Amino acid sequence: MHQSLNRQWLLVKRPVGHPKKTDFEYREVDIPEPGDGEILLQILYALVDPAQRGWMDAGGNYWNPLPLGQPVRSGILAKVVKSNSAQHPVGQFVMGVAGWQDFAVVPEGSVDPIPYDGTQDLRAFSHALGSKGATAYFGLFDVCNLQDGEQVLVSSAAGAVGSLVVQLAKIKGCKVVGVAGGTEKCAWVLGELGADAVIDYRATENMSEAIAEHFPDGLDVYFDNVGGEILEAAMNNLAIGARIGICGMIADYNVSDRVGPRNMWNLLVKRARIEGFLVADYRARYHEAQAHIGVWIDQEKIKYKIDERAGFENLPATLNCLFTGDHDGRMILKLTDDDGIS
Numbered sequence: 421m422h423q424s425l426n427r428q429w430l431l432v433k434r435p436v437g438h439p440k441k442t443d444f445e446y447r448e449v450d451i452p453e454p455g456d457g458e459i460l461l462q463i464l465y466a467l468v469d470p471a472q473r474g475w476m477d478a479g480g481n482y483w484n485p486l487p488l489g490q491p492v493r494s495g496i497l498a499k500v501v502k503s504n505s506a507q508h509p510v511g512q513f514v515m516g517v518a519g520w521q522d523f524a525v526v527p528e529g530s531v532d533p534i535p536y537d538g539t540q541d542l543r544a545f546s547h548a549l550g551s552k553g554a555t556a557y558f559g560l561f562d563v564c565n566l567q568d569g570e571q572v573l574v575s576s577a578a579g580a581v582g583s584l585v586v587q588l589a590k591i592k593g594c595k596v597v598g599v600a601g602g603t604e605k606c607a608w609v610l611g612e613l614g615a616d617a618v619i620d621y622r623a624t625e626n627m628s629e630a631i632a633e634h635f636p637d638g639l640d641v642y643f644d645n646v647g648g649e650i651l652e653a654a655m656n657n658l659a660i661g662a663r664i665g666i667c668g669m670i671a672d673y674n675v676s677d678r679v680g681p682r683n684m685w686n687l688l689v690k691r692a693r694i695e696g697f698l699v700a701d702y703r704a705r706y707h708e709a710q711a712h713i714g715v716w717i718d719q720e721k722i723k724y725k726i727d728e729r730a731g732f733e734n735l736p737a738t739l740n741c742l743f744t745g746d747h748d749g750r751m752i753l754k755l756t757d758d759d760g761i762s
């Protein structure tokens with residue numbers, strides 16, 4: 421730890437629509453000292469997640485809104501550099517939530533130690549071995565109660581969570597159709613992830629008809645990452661007893677006048693279930709997902725793609741890439757080369 425100042429990006433205005441650079445302010449402050457039961461983290465990677473947009477709104481969501489003037493709330497991979505906690509020795513690698521800054525003091529137990537032994541790619545804990553893997557795993561197997569050989573539709577199939585859902589469902593022998601935006605992402609979902617088919621939603625006029633072509637008898641599971649029109653289209657194509665897992669609604673994150681699906685009637689007709697979930701509720705079971713997904717990574721049944729960016733100054737700009745699709749894999753931003761990993 422050679423740095424003497426803590427760089428921070430603060431949220432200073434509530435974004436309207438897509439976040440703008442003027443919603444954030446840069447400052448440098450002293451590195452804080454941990455108190456009793458606290459630890460000082462050096463943040464190695466800031467994780468760029470769609471959920472960050474909701475945390476900025478005044479209304480909040482499953483968390484209180486981030487107060488103005490605070491470092492932007494963000495997922496992180498970090499190393500403990502000072503510790504007043506027996507749970508977190510200096511040198512431990514952790515994942516959790518802190519802020520857009522180089523250093524953060526957090527209470528013990530508020531971050532999760534990473535079983536990183538120096539031989540793996542640490543960045544995997546931002547993706548398949550981290551909360552994205554747990555989201556896909558528990559969303560698909562617990563919430564959607566996926567059964568072998570079922571008919572599965574996944575939106576944002578080239579995204580971090582969606583790409584894992586495609587591969588997990590294929591491991592279970594399912595027919596999997598992904599929805600993604602643009603030729604390159606669709607080719608990746610089909611060729612590399614092994615989906616049976618893919619629908620390019622940006623080039624498709626009638627999503628409902630496109631889904632029907634792939635699922636003439638209806639779909640059993642829709643893993644929904646986007647909400648909006650694609651959710652409505654999926655709900656026109658349910659098999660009896662279908663399950664819809666509401667993982668995310670990214671199509672709605674930058675709009676204030678959200679409109680729900682107009683065809684809820686289909687839930688009744690098809691005796692279907694729709695259920696939202698939060699991966700944080702599975703925190704005590706993350707190790708289960710890690711264990712299974714770790715084996716599948718070793719067996720090359722699960723692939724993951726990381727889009728690593730650099731430059732602390734670029735943090736505000738990275739977030740919008742999630743809403744335009746202008747990223748190639750799970751976005752993370754490396755904050756330091758002084759990470760003691762090598």
Ligand SMILES: NC(=O)c1ccc[n+]([C@@H]2O[C@H](COP(=O)([O-])OP(=O)(O)OC[C@H]3O[C@@H](n4cnc5c(N)ncnc54)[C@H](OP(=O)(O)O)[C@@H]3O)[C@@H](O)[C@H]2O)c1
Pocket residue numbers: 469470471551552555576577578579580581582599600601602605621645646666667668669670671672697698699700741742743744745746747749750
């Ligand atoms: N419930 C939970 O606990 C939990 C945990 C993690 C994530 N999530 C949610 O899961 C979803 C996926 O998260 P992620 O981290 O894996 O992000 P991601 O899918 O890797 O990145 C976002 C992607 O969403 C797609 N997208 C953006 N706007 C869209 C729109 N209007 N219509 C259709 N697709 C759109 C884009 O894909 P294309 O380039 O293909 O257009 C974009 O690349 C998000 O909604 C996120 O909030 C929920």
